[in-house]
Each structure stands twice: as structure tokens, then as C-alpha cells.
Amino acid sequence: MKKFLYGIGLSVVFALAAAPFMPGTATATSTSPSASSSSAPAWTPNYKDCATDKGWFVNEDETSRKPEATATGLKFVNNQLIHHKADLKVDDLEPGTYTANVTPNQPSFFSVEVRDASTGAYGTLRWTPGANLWSITIGPDASKPTVTPGTFSGGDPAALLEGKVTKWGAFTSATKVVTFGVGYTNSPGDGVATVVRRVMFQGKTYDLACTKPVQPSASASSKAPSASSSSPAVVPAGQDSLPVTGSKTWWFVGGGVTLLCVGIVLCLVGTRKIRATRPPRFIA
Numbered sequence: 001m002k003k004f005l006y007g008i009g010l011s012v013v014f015a016l017a018a019a020p021f022m023p024g025t026a027t028a029t030s031t032s033p034s035a036s037s038s039s040a041p042a043w044t045p046n047y048k049d050c051a052t053d054k055g056w057f058v059n060e061d062e063t064s065r066k067p068e069a070t071a072t073g074l075k076f077v078n079n080q081l082i083h084h085k086a087d088l089k090v091d092d093l094e095p096g097t098y099t100a101n102v103t104p105n106q107p108s109f110f111s112v113e114v115r116d117a118s119t120g121a122y123g124t125l126r127w128t129p130g131a132n133l134w135s136i137t138i139g140p141d142a143s144k145p146t147v148t149p150g151t152f153s154g155g156d157p158a159a160l161l162e163g164k165v166t167k168w169g170a171f172t173s174a175t176k177v178v179t180f181g182v183g184y185t186n187s188p189g190d191g192v193a194t195v196v197r198r199v200m201f202q203g204k205t206y207d208l209a210c211t212k213p214v215q216p217s218a219s220a221s222s223k224a225p226s227a228s229s230s231s232p233a234v235v236p237a238g239q240d241s242l243p244v245t246g247s248k249t250w251w252f253v254g255g256g257v258t259l260l261c262v263g264i265v266l267c268l269v270g271t272r273k274i275r276a277t278r279p280p281r282f283i284a
Contacts, residue, residue: 043212045069050210056082056181067183073197073208076104078190081183083113084199084206088177090114090158095127095134096201098182102194106184108135110199113179114161119169125157126185134160141167 050069051057058066058081067082068075074082096110108126115122125134133153140149146165154160161171180201184191199206 083181116175121169
């Protein structure tokens with residue numbers, strides 16, 4: 001019985017000592033925090049995206065006359081207007097056209113601004129398609145008798161400006177077209193609501209329809225394999241790899257320690273009883 005207890009104790013100790021080196025599997029799971037995707041606010045057409053970023057603008061004294069941005073184009077009503085930069089000689093000027101969902105109640109809806117850098121002269125030429133005429137209105141200035149006030153019309157814009165003097169100066173051969181655009185005049189300011197989809201000028205089409213600007217996509221990074229996975233990884237036990245985790249692990253470890261302690265106690269008890277029953281040794 002004593003040797004039997006001793007043998008059982010040694011068996012338990014050796015079994016527990018050899019357990020880490022026996023083939024087996026350990027599972028480890030890694031959980032990645034769920035990415036809470038907060039929905040971005042809904043995008044609506046706005047003046048910056050639909051006009052400013054496309055090169056359209058109003059002058060500093062016209063900020064109250066901005067048109068409304070819509071998905072199908074810029075909406076004009078009352079005295080609203082818009083400009084786009086240009087740079088060409090008056091001799092090369094050709095009338096522009098546009099497409100709108102409602103015909104404006106002002107025939108001269110397309111216009112250009114002209115300026116003479118050498119004299120400071122400035123004015124607006126408006127195009128009336130039915131009559132095929134350009135027109136310009138020059139306001140009076142009592143302090144400058146050379147000004148030629150009045151409304152003038154003509155088919156040739158260069159000839160129309162010849163000899164005309166504004167309060168800023170006279171038009172010369174150096175006068176250039178500096179902007180083009182569409183919209184209503186400030187007076188009478190009773191333009192009907194109309195949405196302009198596109199403007200055509202000097203052989204180029206300018207689309208006023210507005211959609212959400214394309215942002216840099218993160219799809220490339222989302223396609224890359226994720227470093228963390230929620231799937232369990234199977235790894236041979238005893239190697240330097242994923243640790244065994246979970247509440248069951250503590251039961252396993254606790255049970256192993258208990259058995260080890262029992263084995264050691266049995267070994268000690270067996271050893272002591274064996275020694276106690278040995279006959280005394282006499283030295284002659």
C-alpha cells in the first residue's frame with residue numbers, strides 16, 4: 001500500500017509535468033471593436049459647390065442677388081444674376097446661349113461685362129436674341145460732361161462701344177470682355193423663376209447642374225485584409241503563439257495545480273512510510 005501511494009503520486013507529478021509537451025490545440029479569439037458608422041449629414045445643393053467652385057460669382061455690390069443652387073441648375077428670380085470670368089477682345093465676341101426650364105421674361109437674359117484697362121471704362125452689354133442686337137446703358141454723371149448717357153443698341157459690339165464714354169472713362173480698341181453670364185437686371189427686378197441648366201459661350205458649354213462633389217474614397221483601404229479576425233486560430237500547444245484564454249482556462253489550470261499538490265503529498269506520505277518501515281541499520 002505504501003509503494004502503491006508512492007507510485008500514484010509520482011505518476012500524477014510526471015503526467016502534469018509532461019502535459020505542456022503533449023500534442024494539442026489551443027484556441028484564441030480576438031475581438032475587434034465594432035466600428036460605429038455615424039451616418040453623414042445629407043448633402044444638399046449649395047452656392048459654394050454649385051457656383052463658386054465652378055468659377056461662377058457675383059460682384060461685390062451684387063451679393064444679395066445670388067441665384068439659388070438646385071440639383072438641376074441655378075434658379076433665378078426677380079433681379080438675380082451670375083457671372084463667369086472671360087478674357088477676349090470685343091471684336092471676337094459672339095452671343096452666348098443657355099437652356100432653362102422656363103423662358104425668362106427678360107429677353108436680354110445673357111450679358112457680358114466689358115472693361116478698358118487703359119481708361120477704366122466699364123459697362124454691360126446685353127444680348128437680345130430675337131432682335132439679334134447688343135445693347136448698353138450708360139448712366140449720366142453731371143460732374144463729367146463728356147459722359148454719353150443713354151441706351152444704345154447695335155449688331156456689332158465693337159462698333160456699338162466706339163465713341164461711348166462712361167463715368168469711369170471712354171471705351172477704346174483696348175476694351176475687352178472680362179465676364180459673361182446670365183440673369184435679370186436690377187430694374188425692374190420682376191424676373192420670373194427659371195432654372196438654368198447650362199450656358200454656352202465661345203464654343204464651350206458650362207453645366208450648372210449640381211451633384212454631390214466626389215470625395216476621396218476609402219474603398220482601397222477597406223479591401224485590404226484585416227489584421228484582426230474574430231475567427232478562432234488553431235495553434236499547437238507548447239509553442240510561442242496565441243495564449244489560451246477564457247474562463248474555462250482557469251478551471252483547467254486550477255484543476256492541474258490541485259492534482260499536482262495531491263501528487264506531491266502522496267509522494268511525501270509514501271516516502272515517509274517506506275522510510276519508517278525500513279529495519280535499522282547496524283554498524284559493526
